[in-house]
Amino acid sequence: MTGIDRARVEAAVAELLAAIGEDPARPGLRETPSKVADAYAEFFSGLGEDPIAPLRETIPVGDVEPELVIVRDLEFRSVCEHHLLPFLGRAHLAYLPAEKVVGLGRLPQLVDTLAARPQLQERLTEQIADALVQALEPRGVVVVLDAQHQCVTTRGARQVHSTTVTVASRGELDDPVRRAEVITLIGSAAQ
Ligand SMILES: [Zn+2]
Incomplete structure (x- = not known):
């Protein structure tokens, strides 16, 4: 598995939150970039995997x-x-x-x-x-x-x-x- 670039996903999610007018630093959203990165790692874990294996x-x-x-x-x-x-x-x-x-x-x-x-x-x-x-x-x-x-x-x-x-x-x-x-x-x- 090649794996996702967590740091980039987290930065992109923080940017997305800012772009919708939210404050990525507020307590409720502080963990969100990291949790979304976890979810994306799971959703996209098949990338780079051989399906025939x-x-x-x-x-x-x-x-x-x-x-x-x-x-x-x-x-x-x-x-x-x-x-x-x-x-x-x-x-x-x-x-x-x-x-x-x-x-x-x-x-x-x-x-x-x-x-x-x-x-x-x-x-x-x-x-x-x-x-x-x-x-x-x-x-x-x-x-x-x-x-x-x-x-x-x-x-x-x-x-x-x-x-x-x-x-x-x-x-x-x-x-x-x-x-x-x-x-x-x-x-x-x-x-
Ligand atoms: Zn669709």
Whole structure:
């Protein structure tokens, strides 16, 4: 991990507070630059990390004819790169294995690493799909993300119940019929 430059983040937050007309030296705000630096270190801990790393240890499927694997409801949080406000939601990952499968606990790590950087939900969805293709060389992949963006719920349009759904598909699961089948299976658990 490259890590963030804490001193610069703290200086920038103090400057931001001054710019909105606040007094960064008042008691309630004195610790704020340091606390924001802690939060940013966590939000952006995935920068410089290799998202594929958690998937390196794959398991050969042997003589079992592998069928569809779907992992639903992985909770994730990321930060939108336009407003630097969090977006929070659930990721559903499906793949059709070829030669390799991966320990199911590795999939949340993949999502977390890619989410812990300034992101767009659309790009995050594509990157998760591409990482699965690269690491597992599966026959197909579907990734569905369903998230609530604080830049939509708390500002601007203030659509507090609005969620955004994005889908990425690869290989055999890019076929509309198969993709629809997978999304139906995902949807039967969601809600
Ligand atoms: Zn935004």
